[in-house]
Amino acid sequence: MIDFTDVEFNKNWNDFLNKFSIQFGKKPDLNAILYLIGMQELGQGPKSFSKEQKQDLMHIATCKLFSALDYYQLDGVDQDGWPHWNQIKPLPKLNILEQEKLLKMQILDYFDDIL
Secondary structure: OOOOOHHHHHHHHHHHHHHHHHHHOOOOOHHHHHHHHHHHHHOOOOOOOOHHHHHHHHHHHHHHHHHOOOOEEEEEEOOOOOEEEEEOOOOOOOOHHHHHHHHHHHHHHHHHHHO
């Protein structure tokens, strides 16, 4: 996991958002980024998804991101190609701002690994 001071973290996060803004034409929010990661992990390309499927994609993204910290493990893929995850240890007790920062740090790690 990337270990940033708040200043370094904020700079890296804002740089990341600016790169996304250039590529997609607008600054994404956290849910949009999770949705994109979920689509990437599903690997079925762009298509229309129901509201429930969009929530499932964000869950896939969260599990993928936290699997790097050994909180989740891929259990397998169902007949439709959707990955399923098992939680293997409890997530740390964090307040909402700490949770968001941890998620953002994992997003930065994720994109650093695939770019």
